Amino acid sequence: MTSVADIVARARERPRNLSVDDLARLVALEDPDEQRVARAAAYALKCRVAGKLVSVRGLVELGNICSKDCLYCGIRRSNANLARYRLSVDDVLRMAEIDAAAGYASIVLQGGEVESEANTAFIEECLRGMAHLDLGVTLSLGEQTEAVYRRWKAAGASRYLLRIETSSPGLYARLHPADHSWTRRADCLAALRRCGYQVGTGVMSALPGQTPEDLARDIVFFGDRDVDMIGMGPYIPHPDTPLASVPNPWTDADRLRIGLNMIAATRLYLHDVNIASTTALQALAPDGREQGILAGANVMMPNVTDVAYRRQYQLYAGKPCLDENADQCRTALERSLAAIGERINYGARGDSAHFHARIAAGGLAGSGRM
Ligand code: 5AD
Numbered sequence: 001m002t003s004v005a006d007i008v009a010r011a012r013e014r015p016r017n018l019s020v021d022d023l024a025r026l027v028a029l030e031d032p033d034e035q036r037v038a039r040a041a042a043y044a045l046k047c048r049v050a051g052k053l054v055s056v057r058g059l060v061e062l063g064n065i066c067s068k069d070c071l072y073c074g075i076r077r078s079n080a081n082l083a084r085y086r087l088s089v090d091d092v093l094r095m096a097e098i099d100a101a102a103g104y105a106s107i108v109l110q111g112g113e114v115e116s117e118a119n120t121a122f123i124e125e126c127l128r129g130m131a132h133l134d135l136g137v138t139l140s141l142g143e144q145t146e147a148v149y150r151r152w153k154a155a156g157a158s159r160y161l162l163r164i165e166t167s168s169p170g171l172y173a174r175l176h177p178a179d180h181s182w183t184r185r186a187d188c189l190a191a192l193r194r195c196g197y198q199v200g201t202g203v204m205s206a207l208p209g210q211t212p213e214d215l216a217r218d219i220v221f222f223g224d225r226d227v228d229m230i231g232m233g234p235y236i237p238h239p240d241t242p243l244a245s246v247p248n249p250w251t252d253a254d255r256l257r258i259g260l261n262m263i264a265a266t267r268l269y270l271h272d273v274n275i276a277s278t279t280a281l282q283a284l285a286p287d288g289r290e291q292g293i294l295a296g297a298n299v300m301m302p303n304v305t306d307v308a309y310r311r312q313y314q315l316y317a318g319k320p321c322l323d324e325n326a327d328q329c330r331t332a333l334e335r336s337l338a339a340i341g342e343r344i345n346y347g348a349r350g351d352s353a354h355f356h357a358r359i360a361a362g363g364l365a366g367s368g369r370m
Helices: 004-013 020-027 032-050 089-101 117-129 146-154 169-175 182-194 212-224 252-270 279-284 288-294 326-338 353-360
Strands: 053-056 058-063 106-111 136-140 159-161 198-201 229-234 274-277
Touching (some): 004 032, 020 212, 020 252, 032 252, 032 288, 058 089, 089 106, 089 117, 117 146, 146 182, 159 229, 169 182, 182 198, 229 252, 229 279, 252 274, 252 279, 252 288, 274 288, 279 288, 288 326
Parallel strands (some): 058 106, 106 136, 136 159, 159 198
């Protein structure tokens, strides 16, 4: 078997210098010493690209009304054990002010998937209302038409996150009802790219039936689509969903290990993309997000949604930080990052280095291989 030291040495030479077999080996690492070698190399690359700084975006959970029925997700439309809410424009603008006052300089507006003129206009109003705050704005609002993506871009959004969830159409079909289409999701990523967004995607790891090769091909998919940002995390069963009753071999320790291995492997393969250390990691270990940074991630998305709404936006069981307000979250984050020798990149939007390299290389924002 190829040694991890050899894989890491090749990875350092240039981006995309690993095979599916190499990536599958990194993703499946169990030996603590081998994990250390892979994560240390990924962290060194992160420091080369982003310094010892973490870019922070406040996360606003706009609403949990969702037309999708994903078999794993706590806010799926069939889950009746949930009061549905949607924030008002005023709520959102208040949270954006909190985010700007905290110095994060970027914000993520995330919510259940709704395709309607009313929702499109609501998002436009939020975007126009926060323009004076000069934040980098990421949207994470699911599949929409290209025309809607264009309207939101024109209203001030600059980044869009749309997880493909898995690059395997076969596995995707087992995780979603028949009317959910992998192809449409992939087409949406192409549309976002044409609209000039910094495009982010990602997957869940440790899904039932998923193999290390599936995850390795996910990472190759990120490269083939030439995406700028990655947000991924381990699958965590939610008791009110159908997938929770499907037998699952993974313990929480496995989920954390695989999630961290995915971050390290993705950094080693892609070098200059933004990679988020997601809250799913924090749900599995109190210092899960810090471990994510040390495995090569460079972005965090602390929740700035009012505490009153957070319980209603539980995608998985054990969501952390349900009762801490934005200020408490920020103080805790500063302290935990200081403990690993990292600082919040205050006042900087923290754009994806890959995006700027892509544009500088002559690619119009709308061109590319998608
Ligand atoms: N465990 C982990 N992540 C989940 N998501 C949804 N449900 C779960 C779960 N049970 C993720 C999906 C989605 C994102 C918003 O949350 O990847 O794209």
